[in-house]
Amino acid sequence: AAMLSLGKSFRGSEEHDLIKDGTTGYHVSGKFLRGGQRNQIEINVDVSTGSLKRRIRLNEKVVSGRGAIIGQLLCVIFSPADLTIVEGAPAERRRFIDSTLSSMDSSYLDNLVYYQKALKQRNTLLKRVRERKAAIGDLGVWESRLCDYAVRLWEARGRFIQDFSVSFAGALGQISGSRDAIEIRVSNAHMTDLAGSMARHRERDLRVGFTSCGPHRDMIQLQRSGKDI
Secondary structure, three states: OHHHHHOOOOOOOOHHHHOOOOOOEEEEEEEEEEOOEEEEEEEEEEOOOOOOEEEEEEOOEEEOOHHHOOOOOOOOOOOHHHHHHHHOOHHHHHHHHHHHHHHHOHHHHHHHHHHHHHHHHHHHHHHHHHOOOOOHHHHHHHHHHHHHHHHHHHHHHHHHHHHHHHHHHHHHHHHHOOOOOEEEEEEOOOHHHHHHHHHHOHHHHHHHOOOOOOHHHOEEEEEEOOEEO
8 A cells, every 4th residue: 555655666666676586576456435436556667778767647548647646546655664753863754744745735845856856966066176177166056956946845744743742742641641742843044045145155055065055955843842852
């Protein structure tokens, strides 16, 4: 169900890791009711030619990619790995929010993919500038794109945190008998002027070789009495 909901493994595995030894691909399909209507999703991956070919069908029609099936079949996954959301680094909590929003809203997934592509391009360009193979002014093109996508990601994350916090507090109250008051806090200090922050941090980014501010660096914390737990 998770594969059909997300269009990929929820464990983040590479496609080749999902293929059984001695075979040339895999096929997953499922039928489900939504709004009283029958629906079907099929995912077929083939590596027989040496390159990976993925075909996704929704109600027997080939679709362009995973984004077309996002939101069709909502699935809640319980896994021991979920403990990393609480015990792990902020990146785990960012991944949880991104995964949840992407499963509900294909436009969020699109913006996330575009942001990550632009981020990769800026990081690559940082290394080229440091090697004197590109001009520092070239960074502006990718910074402009990053800012556009970042605003959309931050807006969606903000709405999610606001809504999720209410459900989270209610569920926690039932479990702990209202003895614990734990809050979700997001620190995104560069949100008000990301373009300016990127310009100010260019020299530092050139030294370290990666982009140091943006949604990919949000600090998401669980706090009790204002302290990170």
